[in-house]
Amino acid sequence: MSPRESTVSPKTVALVSSGRHPVSGRAGRAREDARAVEMGLALVGAELSLGHAGDPQDASLQACLKEYLGMFHGLDDDRGGRLSLLAMSAEDDAVPRLAAWLEQSGVRLVLTGQRAECGEGSGMVGYLLAERLGWSIATGVAAIEHCDDHSVTVLQALPQGQRRRLEIRLPCLIAVDSVADAPRQSAFGPARRGRIELVTDLALASEARVDAARRDWQWEPARARPKRLKVVKSTNARDRFRAAAAKSSASNGQVLTDLTSEEAADKLIAYLRAEKVLAPGDQ
Amino acid sequence: MSVRRLDPHAERARRNRLHARHLEFARPAWRWTSVDGVTRINPHALGAIGPNGIKRIDRSGASVETSAAGGPQTSAEPVRRRITIDDPAGYILVVPELPEGRLGDHDRDLFGLARQLADGTDLAVTAVTFRSDVDGFEEAVADRIMDLSEDIEGRYDPESRLAALVEVEDMLAPRHWIFADSLPDGGDLGRRLSARLSSRGESRGAEDPPPATRVWQFADGKTRSRAGDRLDILRDVPRVLLALPECAEPVSETRHEARTIVLEPVARTSEETGDENRPSGVIDRGRVTVDPQQIPLAQAPFILSAGRGVSDWEGYHHAARVLGASEGASRVAVDDGNMPRARQVGATGTFVSASCYIAVGISGAVQHLQGIARCQRVIAINSDPSCDMVKRADLAIIADGDALLAAVCERLGQPRIASAPADQWHAEESRHVAA
Numbered sequence: 001m002s003p004r005e006s007t008v009s010p011k012t013v014a015l016v017s018s019g020r021h022p023v024s025g026r027a028g029r030a031r032e033d034a035r036a037v038e039m040g041l042a043l044v045g046a047e048l049s050l051g052h053a054g055d056p057q058d059a060s061l062q063a064c065l066k067e068y069l070g071m072f073h074g075l076d077d078d079r080g081g082r083l084s085l086l087a088m089s090a091e092d093d094a095v096p097r098l099a100a101w102l103e104q105s106g107v108r109l110v111l112t113g114q115r116a117e118c119g120e121g122s123g124m125v126g127y128l129l130a131e132r133l134g135w136s137i138a139t140g141v142a143a144i145e146h147c148d149d150h151s152v153t154v155l156q157a158l159p160q161g162q163r164r165r166l167e168i169r170l171p172c173l174i175a176v177d178s179v180a181d182a183p184r185q186s187a188f189g190p191a192r193r194g195r196i197e198l199v200t201d202l203a204l205a206s207e208a209r210v211d212a213a214r215r216d217w218q219w220e221p222a223r224a225r226p227k228r229l230k231v232v233k234s235t236n237a238r239d240r241f242r243a244a245a246a247k248s249s250a251s252n253g254q255v256l257t258d259l260t261s262e263e264a265a266d267k268l269i270a271y272l273r274a275e276k277v278l279a280p281g282d283q
Numbered sequence: 284m285s286v287r288r289l290d291p292h293a294e295r296a297r298r299n300r301l302h303a304r305h306l307e308f309a310r311p312a313w314r315w316t317s318v319d320g321v322t323r324i325n326p327h328a329l330g331a332i333g334p335n336g337i338k339r340i341d342r343s344g345a346s347v348e349t350s351a352a353g354g355p356q357t358s359a360e361p362v363r364r365r366i367t368i369d370d371p372a373g374y375i376l377v378v379p380e381l382p383e384g385r386l387g388d389h390d391r392d393l394f395g396l397a398r399q400l401a402d403g404t405d406l407a408v409t410a411v412t413f414r415s416d417v418d419g420f421e422e423a424v425a426d427r428i429m430d431l432s433e434d435i436e437g438r439y440d441p442e443s444r445l446a447a448l449v450e451v452e453d454m455l456a457p458r459h460w461i462f463a464d465s466l467p468d469g470g471d472l473g474r475r476l477s478a479r480l481s482s483r484g485e486s487r488g489a490e491d492p493p494p495a496t497r498v499w500q501f502a503d504g505k506t507r508s509r510a511g512d513r514l515d516i517l518r519d520v521p522r523v524l525l526a527l528p529e530c531a532e533p534v535s536e537t538r539h540e541a542r543t544i545v546l547e548p549v550a551r552t553s554e555e556t557g558d559e560n561r562p563s564g565v566i567d568r569g570r571v572t573v574d575p576q577q578i579p580l581a582q583a584p585f586i587l588s589a590g591r592g593v594s595d596w597e598g599y600h601h602a603a604r605v606l607g608a609s610e611g612a613s614r615v616a617v618d619d620g621n622m623p624r625a626r627q628v629g630a631t632g633t634f635v636s637a638s639c640y641i642a643v644g645i646s647g648a649v650q651h652l653q654g655i656a657r658c659q660r661v662i663a664i665n666s667d668p669s670c671d672m673v674k675r676a677d678l679a680i681i682a683d684g685d686a687l688l689a690a691v692c693e694r695l696g697q698p699r700i701a702s703a704p705a706d707q708w709h710a711e712e713s714r715h716v717a718a
Contacts, residue, residue, distance in 0.1 A: 020512050114466060121511030122496040123470070127478040136442075136564025137475075140467035155571060156467055159382075160638070161578030164439060165568035172564065177466070213493050218517040222509060225499055228529050233536075238343070253661075257668060257681040264682045265690035268662065271678050275660060276383075277585055277639045278606070 009044040009147060010108035010170055015051050015098065015125075016083075018064040019117040027060050029067045032113025034183035036176040037071055040111045041184075043144055046075045050083040051101065053094040056198055069194025070186030080193030087200045095128045100202045102133065108171040109152065114139060114178075120214070126173045136168050139175040363538035368426050371407035374457040375400055377425070378411045378448075380469050383638075386419050389463050391533035394423045396526055397461050398534050399501050406458060408539070411451060413444060420541040424534045428543050439567040445475045450546060452480070457522075464497050464525035477523040494523035499530050575609040580626065583609035586637045586658075588628055591615045592644015592665060595685040599643070601699045602688040611635065613645045629654035643684040647672030664688075 014037045019030030040048040050068055054061050065083055072081035084105075086097045102110065115123040130137035142157040145165070156164045157177040168174070232243035256267055272278040297308040313328040330340035375397045379390035397408040407426040415432045431447045451457075462473030477494040484491035495518060500507040506524065510516050575583065587603045588611035589596075603610045612622035614629060628635050630650035640658040645651060647663075647670055655661060655675075663676035664684050673679040680687065692698050 025513070116511055118512045119510065120496075120516065121509075122493065123466075124474055124478065124493060124496070127474040128481065131475075131478040131482045138565055139471045153568070158467065159465075159582070160584040161573060161582040162584075163571040163573055165571050166439070167566040167568055169564045169566075212490070216518065219510070220515050220517060222513045222515045225529070228532075253673075253675075253677045253679055255668065255673060255679040255681065259680065259682060261682055261686040261690040262694070264664075264680045264687050265694045268664075268678075268680060268687070268691060269694055271662065272606075272639070275639060277660075 009047065010149065010152075011106055012040050012044045012047065012109040012111065013049050013051050013102070013105075013107045014040045014068075015110060015112040016065070016068050017052065017113070017116040017118065018054070018061055027064050029064065029183070029186065030113055030117045032115070032176055032178055034068070034071070035178065035180040036111040036113055036174075037068055038181055038183040039141075039144060039176055041071065041075065042181070043109075043147060046072060046077050046079050046081070048081070050081060051086070051098065052083065053086040053088055053097050055089055056085055056087050062196070065196060066191040066194065067186040069196070070188065070191030071184055072194060073187050073190045074184065080190060080195060083194065083196045084199050085196050086202065087198055095125060095132065096204055097202055098125070099129055099132045100204060101199060102129070104202070109147070110135075110171075110173045112173065112175055114175045123175075126175050130173050133171070136170075136172040137175070138166055138168050138172065140177040141166075141174045142177050142179050143181070144174075363422070364536060365540075366426075366537050367540050368405055368407050370405070371426065372405040373407070374409050374427070374455045375406050375459045375461065376409050376411050376429075376451065376455070376457045377461045378463075378469060378472065380463045380465060381412065381414060381417055384414060384417060386417065386423055388533075389465070389528045391423055392528060392530050393461050393463055393526055394425060395531035395533045396498075396501060396524070397459070398424055399531050400459055400461075400520065409455070409457070409544070410541070411448070421538050424537055424539045425541045426539045428541050429546060430543065431546065439565075440563060441471060441475060441565055442563050444472055445479060447546075448472070448476050449479060452476075454546060459520065460523045462523070462525045464527055470496075470525055473523060473525045480523065492519075492521040494525060495521050496525045498524050498526040501531060575603075575607055578609055580609060580611060580628070580633045581635055583611075583635065583637055585609065585639050586611045586628070586635060587641045587643065588612060588645060589616050589622065589643050589684075590645030591619075592646075592684045593621075595689070596621050598685055598689055598692075598699055601697075602692050605692045605695050605697045608641070609637075611640075613642075613651055614648070642672050642676070643688065645672055646670035647675060 014033070016033045016037065017030050019028055019033065020026070021028060037048070037050065050065075052065060065085065069081040069083055072079075084101065086094075086101055088094065088097055110129075112126055115121045116125075126137055126139075129135070138154060138156060140157045141154045142163060143155045144152060145155060146153040149170070151167050151169050152172065152174070153165065153167050154174065156166050157179045158164055232240050234240050234243070256264065259267065269278065273280050293308045296302040296304045297310075299305060311325065311328040313326075314322060314324050317323050326340075330338050333339045377393050377397050379393060380387060381390065394408065394410075400406070401408055408424060409427040409429055410420050410423075410425040411429045411431060413432050415430050420428055429451060431444075431451075460473065460476065463469035464473070473494065474496075481491045481493065495506045495508045495516075497509040498506045499509055501520070504520065505517050506520050508516050508518070509527070575585065578584075580586070585606070585608045587599075587606060587608035589599050590613035593599050593616070600610070610622070610626055611628040612626045614627055614631060616622045617624055617627045617632075624632075627633065628651060629648070630653045632654060634654050634657065636657040637655075638659045639662070640655050640660070641662045641664065642655075643664045644666075645663070646665065646667060652671060652675055660678075661672075661676045663672040663679040664682060664687055665673055665679070666681065666683055667673070668679075668681045673681075689699065
């Protein structure tokens, strides 16, 4: 399974955002976005371009975007990466800008992470873009298996390590899950060679400029979520006391003794089939 | 449960020692002080007759009532109040996840959140499901059920599910939508719906507030949702909520009717129908078979774990292959060099969350039991019936692990062949050791 073997590759963009290290809080690449860039590099190589909507005056943002450009190494050609920075202030709405830019540049495949690590982090940008542009969207993608002119075949990550194969019509947006291939390291040289192009000439409707909805929100430092207590709702004190004093591990399981191994095997298989762990026809 | 009734006349006669019929109602005293000043106890007047007709004296402090055998049994769980809403003022729609086709903990939390939002009003909490064979909605406090499984079969088809939800939106105009914020299921569908509603609102000129994602608390008419970068957002309740697990306490006091409502087709405008004739953008090509050994142990759904009680390791690996289970091990098995360190289950290894966990020859050290605390079903195969793993297990089989695994493989039609080379190898190894 090598995506690079596919002959035609659609014009691909990875949308990136600034990230925070989960422990130290240091600014850097966002983890899922870095995986999206890695997936894009594996798919189209140095043809991949990056996109971000943010404040061009912000120095820490520039450093963070450079880290994504530093991933353009180990490819067939040693061109530096290109990143389009759509200029906007912190209060503005990114979605109309990104939509206008994507439409202008004729992109057919967009890779991104599922949720941003800074700001609201609602994970809505991809869905709003897809709705506005009329594209398809798939979330939780672990790998791209195949890509041609009309569609892309991906593996979607499900809970408990399962995978589902999806075929998505192009143009589409793909949100990359955290189980995708780990991103390559960011290197200093490619980061220096990469170019950040400022995009300011987007035709926008004037009312779509500012994100009005968030004005009434109150932002506060994240509180630790309260641990749920095991509350026994019983009418009499005796049951409540018993529940509080009982060992939690005591359960009323079924114990089977004095069986030959064949009988025990039958019991075990019957149990597994009843619980749908084994398929019933599994012989 | 029958109601225990008090006779007020009898109660009064019992309290009043001078009442003419006092002796009729008074229970004989079980303890009194005799004329000599000695405390006397009458054991016959003490205790209560249990359900199987044997008299028991309970000194644990419980209130003991003398009752006839087979008298009213008090159940530990209080009776739920029955609540019926005939004419709802509005709807709160909950889209439960239904993992494995039944209501999960996360789903009950969502219904608890919906109850909090509907508190004191005549809003009907409605469950919107995409499968028909689910029960337990009465206990999960749904007033109405809407079953959309006719349009959508079991495949993953987010776009037709979204179309069905939009139809429900047009029909009921609900006050709130509540989804589970878990990707790629409820979180995906909720975000799709929210994006669709906001684009429709934009085209009609009515701004729809963006959804609250990762909601973890509802308090004082506001929702608190987790944002990125160690921040929380406190905001008014929007129409669409995507809630985290444990966002609210599940309800246990009431019981609701869970009446089924049927989706009536709404007359659509021409442009909307044109929209639906478009081929689906996301096509499900089915599940991919995953090698169970490649799944990270913490996520594996089915684990066959081995400990000191296993001696035939080749047979164990073969059984794991036959059952399609991921391999796990106790610390002893890892320390003895029979299994790699990455496969160790327990507090010093991996905390697993399998839906079925089979422990072969593991007696259940505390650290190991901590590691499997989140497993749903535990099966213990052990030769010692008194070990802790047997107490923890939902099904315990007291037998020899090696023989049982071999018998299971045989019953499943894949017995292990060519056991001779393995024996030869062992014999050869022992010769080397001897030399």
